Amino acid sequence: METTNGHDKKDKKEKKEKKEKKEKKDDKKAEEADEKEKKEKKEKTETAETGDAAKKEKKDKGEEKKEKKDKKEKKDKKEKKDKANKEPKEKKDKKDKKDKKERREKRKLRKEQKLKQLADQRKKAHKIGLKGSKMLASKKRKAPAQSQTELKVLLKTEDDYEPVNRWWEREDGAESGKRGAKKWDTFEHHGLLFAPDYEPHRVPLIYDGERVELPPEAEEIAYYWTSVKGTPYETKDIFMKNFWKTFKEVLPKGSKIKDFKKCDFSLMADYREAERQKRLNRTKEEKEAEKAKNAKETEWFSYAIVNGVREKLGNYKLEPPQLFRGRGEHPKQGLLKKRTFPESVTLNIGETACVPKVVGMPGHAWRDVVHENTVQWIANFEDGLLTESKYVSFAATSGLKGQPDMLKYDRAKRLVRIIGSIRTSYEKMWTSRNVADRQKATATYFIDKLALRVGGEKDTEEEADTVGCCSLRVEHLKLTPPQTIHLDFLGKDSIRYTNSVEVAKQVFDNVQGFIKGKKQEEQVFDKISPADLNEYFKNFMEDLSAKVFRTYNASYTLQDELNKFDVSKRSQLSQEQLLQFYNDANRQVAILCNHQKAESKGHAQAMEKMKLQAKEIEQTYKRLKTHLHRLQEGKASKEAEGQKLPKDAEGTKKKMMEVKLRLHKHRTNMETREANKTVSLGTSKVNYMDPRITVAFCKKVDLAIERVFPKTVRTKFPWAMHFKSTYVFE
DNA sequence: TTAATCACTTAGTACTACTCAA
DNA sequence: TTGAGTAGTACTAAGTGATTAA
Numbered sequence: 001m002e003t004t005n006g007h008d009k010k011d012k013k014e015k016k017e018k019k020e021k022k023e024k025k026d027d028k029k030a031e032e033a034d035e036k037e038k039k040e041k042k043e044k045t046e047t048a049e050t051g052d053a054a055k056k057e058k059k060d061k062g063e064e065k066k067e068k069k070d071k072k073e074k075k076d077k078k079e080k081k082d083k084a085n086k087e088p089k090e091k092k093d094k095k096d097k098k099d100k101k102e103r104r105e106k107r108k109l110r111k112e113q114k115l116k117q118l119a120d121q122r123k124k125a126h127k128i129g130l131k132g133s134k135m136l137a138s139k140k141r142k143a144p145a146q147s148q149t150e151l152k153v154l155l156k157t158e159d160d161y162e163p164v165n166r167w168w169e170r171e172d173g174a175e176s177g178k179r180g181a182k183k184w185d186t187f188e189h190h191g192l193l194f195a196p197d198y199e200p201h202r203v204p205l206i207y208d209g210e211r212v213e214l215p216p217e218a219e220e221i222a223y224y225w226t227s228v229k230g231t232p233y234e235t236k237d238i239f240m241k242n243f244w245k246t247f248k249e250v251l252p253k254g255s256k257i258k259d260f261k262k263c264d265f266s267l268m269a270d271y272r273e274a275e276r277q278k279r280l281n282r283t284k285e286e287k288e289a290e291k292a293k294n295a296k297e298t299e300w301f302s303y304a305i306v307n308g309v310r311e312k313l314g315n316y317k318l319e320p321p322q323l324f325r326g327r328g329e330h331p332k333q334g335l336l337k338k339r340t341f342p343e344s345v346t347l348n349i350g351e352t353a354c355v356p357k358v359v360g361m362p363g364h365a366w367r368d369v370v371h372e373n374t375v376q377w378i379a380n381f382e383d384g385l386l387t388e389s390k391y392v393s394f395a396a397t398s399g400l401k402g403q404p405d406m407l408k409y410d411r412a413k414r415l416v417r418i419i420g421s422i423r424t425s426y427e428k429m430w431t432s433r434n435v436a437d438r439q440k441a442t443a444t445y446f447i448d449k450l451a452l453r454v455g456g457e458k459d460t461e462e463e464a465d466t467v468g469c470c471s472l473r474v475e476h477l478k479l480t481p482p483q484t485i486h487l488d489f490l491g492k493d494s495i496r497y498t499n500s501v502e503v504a505k506q507v508f509d510n511v512q513g514f515i516k517g518k519k520q521e522e523q524v525f526d527k528i529s530p531a532d533l534n535e536y537f538k539n540f541m542e543d544l545s546a547k548v549f550r551t552y553n554a555s556y557t558l559q560d561e562l563n564k565f566d567v568s569k570r571s572q573l574s575q576e577q578l579l580q581f582y583n584d585a586n587r588q589v590a591i592l593c594n595h596q597k598a599e600s601k602g603h604a605q606a607m608e609k610m611k612l613q614a615k616e617i618e619q620t621y622k623r624l625k626t627h628l629h630r631l632q633e634g635k636a637s638k639e640a641e642g643q644k645l646p647k648d649a650e651g652t653k654k655k656m657m658e659v660k661l662r663l664h665k666h667r668t669n670m671e672t673r674e675a676n677k678t679v680s681l682g683t684s685k686v687n688y689m690d691p692r693i694t695v696a697f698c699k700k701v702d703l704a705i706e707r708v709f710p711k712t713v714r715t716k717f718p719w720a721m722h723f724k725s726t727y728v729f730e
Numbered sequence: 731t732t733a734a735t736c737a738c739t740t741a742g743t744a745c746t747a748c749t750c751a752a
Numbered sequence: 753t754t755g756a757g758t759a760g761t762a763c764t765a766a767g768t769g770a771t772t773a774a
Contacts, residue, residue, distance in 0.1 A: 179738075179770075231744090280746095287747095319764070327742080327765065375737065390764085391737070404738085453740095456768065463766080492767055493741055534769070547739080547768060597742065606757080680742070682760095687740055710760060 165309050167399030168406060168719035177403030184373050187349055189304035189313070191356030192379055192392060195320035195339060198223075203271045206264035207257050218250045219268075221336060224323045226269040233325060233333065242334030243323055304378055304394070312395040313378065318345075324385050328464040328494020338384030342366050345381045376400045387462070396686075397715045406719050409690040411543055412551035416730050418540050419552070423448070425540070430506050435514075436527040440536055442510045443469050443525050447533070447546055450501065451553040451592050453492060454530040454546035466490045469546075470530050475520040483508040497594050554589045554688030559729045561585030562697045570701055578703040580672065582694075587675065589684045597680040603673075610670050617663045624659060628652045686713060691720035692727045699725035 167173065175181055198220045204211040205222055214222060225243055233239045244260045251257055282290070301316045318340045326333035342364040349355060351371045358364050377391040394400045422444070430441035446452050446469050455468020467476065467489050476489035485508065486500045503511075514524050530546060537544040562585050573581075627645045631652060646652045685694075691709070695717075698705045705714065705721075714721070 315763075317763090325743085325765080330765090377737075380736090386765090389736080393738080401739095408739090454768070458767095466766085468767085493765075495742080530768075531770095545769060550740095595741080600757085602756080683741060712761070 165311070165399055167403055173403055174407065177407045179404070180374050182373050183376055183400060184306045184350065186308065186352065187304065187306055187373065188353035189349060189356065189378050190301050191347065191359065192345065193298060193301045193317045194342070194358075194360055195318055198321070201268075201271055203268050205257070206267060208259075208262040211267075212257065215250075215252055218247065218252070220321075221247050221250055221323075222265060223268055223272070224321070224336070226265050226272050228323065228325075229265075229269050229272075233323075236333070238329065238331060239323075239334035242332065246323070246334070246336045306400065309399070311398040311400060313398075314393050314395045316378075316392055318381065319384070319390075321384060326464060328466065328490060330464040330494075331461060332385060335385055340381050340384055345379055346370060347379050348372050348375065348377055396712075402716070402719065405716075408548075408551060409555070409692070411541075411548050412555055412690065413729055414541060415544065415548055415552040416556065419448075422537075422540050427504075427506075430510055436532070438510050439514060439525045439528045440532060442507055442514070443528060443533060444536070445504065445507050447549050448553075449503075450487075450499065451550050452497075453550070454533060456530050464490075464494050466492060466494055468492070470523075470525050470528060470533065472524045473520065474515045474518050474522055474524060477511065477515065477524060479508065479512055479515075481508075485511060491594060495594060495596050550593060551688050551690075554593055554684050555690040555693060555729050557589045557592055558585055558684075558689045559693050561588050562693065565697075565701060567701070573701075575703060575707060578701055579707045580668070582697065582703065582708050583672070583676075583681065586681045586685060586689070587679055589689055590679045590681050593684055593688060595680040595683040596678050599677050603677050607670070607674065610666070610673070614663065614666055614670065617659060617666060621656065621659045621663065624652055624656045628656065685709075686716065690729050691717040692723040693729050695720050695723050696725050696727035 170176070176183060198216070200216040200219055201223070202213060202219075204213045205219075206212070221243075225247070228234050228239070240260065248257075257263065298317070302313055303310050304313055305311070319337070321339040322337055324330075324333055324335050324337045342358045342361055343366075345366055346368040347355065347366050348370050350373075355366070355369050358366065377393045379392040380389045381392070383390050396402075396405075426441040426444045426448075429437050430445070432438050432441070447454065453468035455471040457471065458466065467473065468491060472487075472489060476487060478486040478488070480486065480500075483505050484500055484502050486498075488496070488498045491497045511524065514526075518524075518526075534545045537546065537548075562582070565581060624645065628649060631649045646655050685708075691713075694708055695705065697703070698708060709717070
């Protein structure tokens with residue numbers, strides 16, 4: 001048990017007294033500093049305003065008042081201090097506390113007054129500024145820009161800024177970023193924004209050549225169908241079948257609509273298109289006004305306050321009803337994803353916070369309200385179709401998302417240090433007598449070398465049939481001796497992965513052994529699951545799992561590619577060329593992780609056009625070359641006039657250089673476009689590559705960070721921006 | 731021990747606003 | 753000035769991995 005002796009008590013008393021003295025001193029200092037700042041700011045502001053006599057008088061009067069006020073305050077303070085000194089210790093302590101509180105409140109009040117005063121001044125100054133500018137305009141416009149700029153600078157107060165939430169500098173960051181850790185003590189938000197009601201348009205459907213007006217319920221489903229017009233869903237069998245099933249269910253009894261093929265939705269589709277055009281044709285002002293109106297309406301919902309700090313939310317708008325657009329061969333695509341009502345929503349909020357009202361849905365109520373401070377969601381709701389619940393959480397720019405994200409890159413960085421021992425381990429294990437161990441080692445090899453996802457089990461009746469490493473089937477592999485494996489399967493989002501790799505001889509032999517005697521639809525790694533692999537990884541690092549390998553691989557590859565940059569040639573390169581170098585590195589990562597995108601509609605056509613343009617440029621160059629020869633032989637004058645060619649050899653040479661450069665630029669452009677036609681660079685940038693590597697590279701070669709990180713990415717990684725050019729991912 | 735659930739990250743698509751060359 | 757192409761962003765589907773329940 002802890003004990004306290006007399007000496008300790010004395011020490012404590014002394015310390016306490018010292019502390020109190022210090023606090024008093026600090027309070028006084030703070031007050032003085034406040035006053036000084038106030039005075040200075042006021043002086044500056046007022047000087048900047050106009051400087052005319054009337055204003056000065058006001059200022060003088062104001063100062064007089066302020067001085068009187070100051071004196072009074074000082075007098076009050078002195079009196080209190082004297083009085084306090086005379087009082088007994090206990091009373092004095094109480095009194096001190098009370099005084100401190102009072103002082104705090106006074107300071108707060110003064111601050112508010114100051115802010116109000118400054119805001120008033122700003123309003124005044126704005127008026128004066130306007131007046132001033134008009135006056136100046138009539139008087140030869142004497143440097144109006146300068147005086148106005150000054151006003152702007154001086155009139156900014158703390159009112160104009162929100163303190164930066166430097167969550168990455170918090171000492172408890174590493175702990176609070178972990179899953180299951182306490183996220184908040186106080187937590188409030190305004191609930192969710194429900195999707196607007198469907199508004200019937202009464203545009204008929206044409207059935208078998210006849211116009212049929214549908215009841216609102218059926219019209220709504222039919223109208224959703226027109227939203228997939230022009231997309232691949234329109235012609236997909238599962239989608240059509242499921243839509244028809246949904247549509248039939250809402251048709252009135254005895255409806256003559258019996259056959260999907262006889263349904264013509266074109267009038268509705270035209271109506272949708274007309275509405276879209278109407279929106280597109282709005283004037284700039286109309287668009288801006290609507291944007292501002294929407295922003296005002298949604299602002300209320302878009303932030304939460306976590307431990308007193310404002311944090312941006314992500315998907316606070318609930319998903320509107322629509323036909324489900326599952327990827328690949330998802331068995332449920334085309335079915336209706338129903339509207340979400342408050343009765344399907346559970347809110348998570350601080351115990352002492354006000355439970356937000358259900359806005360726009362009179363008579364409805366939240367399903368439940370909970371106070372879970374170990375999770376990062378503000379609400380969860382049942383999906384209107386799938387048997388899962390979805391979460392409403394914070395934006396990627398928030399601290400709550402940023403903290404674990406930052407830890408993710410540190411985890412991948414720690415993997416760099418132990419990857420050697422992991423490789424030694426699995427290379428030893430791949431010859432084990434135990435099949436499960438051999439499979440574990442071989443699967444780890446694929447995850448390590450090819451950055452494959454781990455590949456969990458899936459319910460193919462509810463989801464599309466896609467696979468990852470552990471769920472690979474015999475049909476997905478082809479083996480070519482001595483040691484090449486061809487992979488061809490549909491991965492996440494039904495994106496096709498094709499790759500032919502020369503693997504280690506032992507890996508080749510193992511895979512050959514695993515698939516021997518198995519049917520095409522049987523699993524290659526039938527003795528292991530993702531959980532087994534993750535358990536194995538825990539032997540090397542407490543928080544290592546299969547997905548860390550992808551982060552590690554992406555970051556390592558990026559750094560490796562960027563290291564190829566020859567700094568000695570830096571001065572010869574433009575920002576465009578530097579950007580291209582970076583994007584090439586980024587592309588290597590995207591290819592490794594198999595990040596794809598659909599080829600844009602006009603790609604082939606655009607490429608054809610570019611090829612023609614390239615030919616034209618080539619011809620121009622040839623023509624110039626011939627022209628130069630003729631000029632040198634003294635024959636070219638007539639042709640030069642007809643074709644607008646330069647009149648002398650020097651001019652022609654100069655023109656030739658220009659055309660050559662243009663051709664080079666054009667060809668590079670074509671190559672890049674072709675190389676990027678199905679490669680998506682953004683996914684690895686946002687999710688996989690350690691941002692510090694990019695920041696360091698940009699600083700090293702003097703490439704503007706905005707060229708590689710758009711605003712959203714920059715605000716997602718504020719913690720990475722201050723790293724130096726010497727940062728290394730190792 | 732296995733399956734189900736929960737909580738989170740990763741992913742491509744669709745749309746809009748912006749940019750730049752013709 | 754226009755229109756094609758691109759960048760940026762909102763949206764939401766589809767993964768992973770830890771925890772809980774059976």
